[in-house]
Amino acid sequence: MSPRPPGADLPDHPDRLWSAAEPKSSYDVVIVGGGGHGLATAYYLARNHGITNVAVLERGWLAGGNMARNTTIIRSNYLWDESAGIYEHALKLWEGLEEELDYPLLFSQRGVLNLAHSLQDVRDSVRRVEANRLNGVDAEWLDPRQVKEVCPIVEISPDVRYPVMGATFQPRAGIAKHDYVAWGFARAAAALGVEFIENCEVTGLRVSDGRVTGVDTTRGSIAAGRVALCAAGHTSVVAATAGIDLPLQSHPLQALVSELLEPVHPTVVMSNAVHVYVSQAHKGELVMGAGIDAANSYRQRGAFHIIERQMAAALELFPIFARAHVLRTWGGVVDVTPDASPIVGLSPVDGLYLNCGWGTGGFKATPGVGWCFAHTVAHDEPHPLAAPFSLDRFVTGALVDEHGAAAVAH
Amino acid sequence: MLLIPCPWCGPREEAEFHYGGQAHVAYPEDPAALSDEEWARYLFFRDNPKGVFAERWSHSAGCRRWFNALRDTATNRIHGVYRVGEPRPVAS
Numbered sequence: 001m002s003p004r005p006p007g008a009d010l011p012d013h014p015d016r017l018w019s020a021a022e023p024k025s026s027y028d029v030v031i032v033g034g035g036g037h038g039l040a041t042a043y044y045l046a047r048n049h050g051i052t053n054v055a056v057l058e059r060g061w062l063a064g065g066n067m068a069r070n071t072t073i074i075r076s077n078y079l080w081d082e083s084a085g086i087y088e089h090a091l092k093l094w095e096g097l098e099e100e101l102d103y104p105l106l107f108s109q110r111g112v113l114n115l116a117h118s119l120q121d122v123r124d125s126v127r128r129v130e131a132n133r134l135n136g137v138d139a140e141w142l143d144p145r146q147v148k149e150v151c152p153i154v155e156i157s158p159d160v161r162y163p164v165m166g167a168t169f170q171p172r173a174g175i176a177k178h179d180y181v182a183w184g185f186a187r188a189a190a191a192l193g194v195e196f197i198e199n200c201e202v203t204g205l206r207v208s209d210g211r212v213t214g215v216d217t218t219r220g221s222i223a224a225g226r227v228a229l230c231a232a233g234h235t236s237v238v239a240a241t242a243g244i245d246l247p248l249q250s251h252p253l254q255a256l257v258s259e260l261l262e263p264v265h266p267t268v269v270m271s272n273a274v275h276v277y278v279s280q281a282h283k284g285e286l287v288m289g290a291g292i293d294a295a296n297s298y299r300q301r302g303a304f305h306i307i308e309r310q311m312a313a314a315l316e317l318f319p320i321f322a323r324a325h326v327l328r329t330w331g332g333v334v335d336v337t338p339d340a341s342p343i344v345g346l347s348p349v350d351g352l353y354l355n356c357g358w359g360t361g362g363f364k365a366t367p368g369v370g371w372c373f374a375h376t377v378a379h380d381e382p383h384p385l386a387a388p389f390s391l392d393r394f395v396t397g398a399l400v401d402e403h404g405a406a407a408v409a410h
Numbered sequence: 411m412l413l414i415p416c417p418w419c420g421p422r423e424e425a426e427f428h429y430g431g432q433a434h435v436a437y438p439e440d441p442a443a444l445s446d447e448e449w450a451r452y453l454f455f456r457d458n459p460k461g462v463f464a465e466r467w468s469h470s471a472g473c474r475r476w477f478n479a480l481r482d483t484a485t486n487r488i489h490g491v492y493r494v495g496e497p498r499p500v501a502s
Contacts, residue, residue, distance in 0.1 A: 245455055247455050249456060
């Protein structure tokens with residue numbers, strides 16, 4: 001009997017969810033960036049507005065940037081009306097997204113606790129709970145004993161450096177499987193005719209008489225009627241090729257996972273004061289996010305002392321984690337605005353649209369911003385929920401200051 | 411973690427330093443004379459290059475003095491440091 005060659009018994013490759021396209025010479029809409037926001041925007045352009053001659057250009061592989069690196073937290077408990085509008089719109093879409101995309105997303109509404117560690121934290125948190133309720137966002141204020149009921153592994157002893165004095169709780173918040181979200185949107189958008197072009201970095205925006213005409217890429221020039229930027233940490237670099245300055249600073253943001261553990265953590269816990277946020281993935285890893293590195297950088301790795309501080313904070317909140325081992329750490333490049341709110345809308349160049357500045361918290365908004373940004377691109381006019389997040393708010397002064405609700409733990 | 415050559419103390423770990431953002435941003439001579447656009451630019455807009463960036467650092471756990479550095483944000487390589495008041499050197 002002759003030996004079987006290696007791999008002879010492997011199953012066939014499963015059906016591909018989308019096919020990689022060769023770039024055409026022109027499209028009605030080119031989306032720069034094949035992350036969650038780019039894919040969701042493409043899907044809603046096709047689904048809601050019938051615009052299907054669309055290409056999503058991705059410099060690496062689809063959803064391989066921040067979409068592959070985030071900590072997958074979904075919530076809508078922001079302070080201001082403007083934020084509640086867009087994040088709650090997103091959360092409502094999340095609640096129907098698996099059926100909408102006909103794809104499993106492991107969307108799990110396990111709730112989020114935002115811990116308060118000082119009297120000022122308590123005051124700010126209670127205020128945010130009341131603001132959330134006025135905006136129709138589910139929110140409760142929990143005392144330490146109730147926190148312990150929701151998440152038994154949280155240390156609520158008053159004797160620690162940053163005692164837990166209570167927490168806000170949003171029961172409808174949760175997590176989803178980030179890769180599945182990207183694949184679900186890509187598959188659904190591909191079925192409607194959207195093309196995905198990977199390994200295609202946009203090196204320049206083509207502008208003529210104040211109007212965008214296309215993009216230069218590492219795979220040639222592509223003409224476009226409209227160009228929608230979803231380039232996250234590299235938005236400044238792309239926009240600069242059209243002479244547009246943006247109030248963005250790019251920083252590394254790190255996260256890490258532990259080895260696989262039995263289920264110990266039933267919810268999502270975030271703490272601004274001690275700079276850590278933790279959940280447990282379905283597979284069993286503890287997923288933890290850190291704060292951004294202070295210095296600007298486009299390197300997808302952060303400094304070790306940031307991780308060290310994050311671990312110290314996590315261990316104080318969750319003494320049980322002392323025996324867990326870190327499996328891997330990584331970083332992504334996030335674009336941060338001065339008011340911790342995104343920039344979504346028109347740009348100084350006709351036909352060029354901005355979606356950037358999501359900083360450390362863009363994942364949760366994926367379906368909501370896709371919906372609103374697609375509307376903005378299709379109608380050449382900001383969607384009402386995106387309108388407050390215009391670029392010119394930095395001139396008018398109408399900032400949407402979410403440092404309290406977003407800050408490091410976005 | 412960066413190894414940052416303080417111009418007074420020599421190379422030290424990044425954890426000893428405090429970041430100060432873009433260097434050479436001067437306070438407007440006559441702030442009241444600025445238009446809203448100009449004020450917004452001063453207040454909110456900073457360079458964000460993927461490449462050499464002139465930035466401020468404070469050696470807050472050492473000599474406590476501010477200085478400037480030229481660092482490449484694509485590689486994190488520090489091309490040089492210089493004291494406050496000195497002109498920006500040409501990046502090597």
